[in-house]
Amino acid sequence: MSNTSDVIIVGGGVIGNAAAYYLSKKGVSVTVLEGSADIGHGGSSRNGGGVRQSGRDPRELPLAMYGIQNLWPGLSGELGIDTEYTPKGNLRLGKTQAHLDILRKLTDRAIACGLDVRMIGYEEIKSINPYLSDEVIGASWCPTDGHANPLTATLGFYVNARRLGARFISGEKAVKLQKVKGRLRKVVAESGVYEAETVIVAAGLESRPLLNTVGIDVPMTGNLMECLVTEAQPYLFDQMLGAAEADFYGHQSKHGSFVFGGSSGFEGCTLDKSGLLENYEKTAPATCRGIMRYFPDLKRAKIIRTWAGFIDVCADGVPVLGNAEEVPGLVIACAFSGHGFGISPAVGYNLAELITTGKTPVDISALRYDRFKAKI
């Protein structure tokens, strides 16, 4: 098979797969190189499933709103796979006055960007979610937010892109980008060399060393995040939940399991003895204690699985997205900072537009790769 296509995508995660799908739909030939054995190995399968606008940085909010208005509602039907998209709102919970101050600030900022989000009190919280503990005194409420299933959405984009003719190679780690006559042309991988007019680098944390081979550096680091999953439970609620201090989040999935993320305070100093993204022993118990303070009724729910994954955290907390003019032919899509899943359809769609028309429906100029400046 020829190793030349119109576009090479490095990274078979939800961003790469979404871009592969929308490009293939436009008749563009695509090769996706996934470094690990599994499609969607990284953060794409290791996130809480939030599809949120509230709490977002104004620089990435337009992408979030675009996806929720235009892409998420029809996605399951379009892909023929249940992405379990549930736009039933996001409650961000507060227990103290300090929490409410944080929530108020986030809310004011989002309202200024045109988002329908507001602060609500105890009574209204209870009417939306009667199972919450009485310790919760206030929350921000965004009725158009929600959640979806990252596993089926990621693989749904993959299965459909593949069906449309995109070529996928897993276990093929890209090690080097190469220019030919001043333009990016080749991706050198462990087992082969691939050529294309355009290369999208959407390889999560691995993007950094790869981009370094053409002299571009994106300041980011890996933060381990950990979640736990309960056995299927009777239906309780539809909302996506978060907390003012961002130490607790989760939802009930369609099949009944609760998926909750939490933290222990040891973030950044946890120990992964095997290097296989192991959970840290102190995190799940701490997360359980946190959950029981918000949902006392869940204390007898059984935990059946825990998992961990790396967030590619950018120095300023929002993604790097778009062309890099100093390397013609290169498109960067990385450093999603734990917010990538919810905006992935919008990112994939906009990347496909960028590559085929040179323009994007959403202004992504605030996410440029060369925005980083030292603080003094």
Next chain:
Amino acid sequence: MGAVERILEREFVPADDDGVVVCRCEEITKGEIRRAVHDGIFTMTEMRRYLRAGMGLCQGQTCAKNVKALMARELGVPPLELEHATARSPMRPVEMYVLANEEVAD
């Protein structure tokens, strides 16, 4: 682990016993698993994520071997070439208030 081209030459052929339930926790049938391989689901980890086979209460302790055999046959490779999905703690389902308790008794 080498590079794997995600192409399957053979076509999906329906079988009489495609309705047999393989993953009992999540009620996933043999036919669904075989069809998923033709959708491009080539690893056991992907199968878990795509169909939830092996993601329920027993975490695949009952069905993983059968899922692997079915996938291997569909892919035309020996079962040994397929990696098991990663085992995740806890070993057995644990109630939340038990896992939450880190006190050590005297």
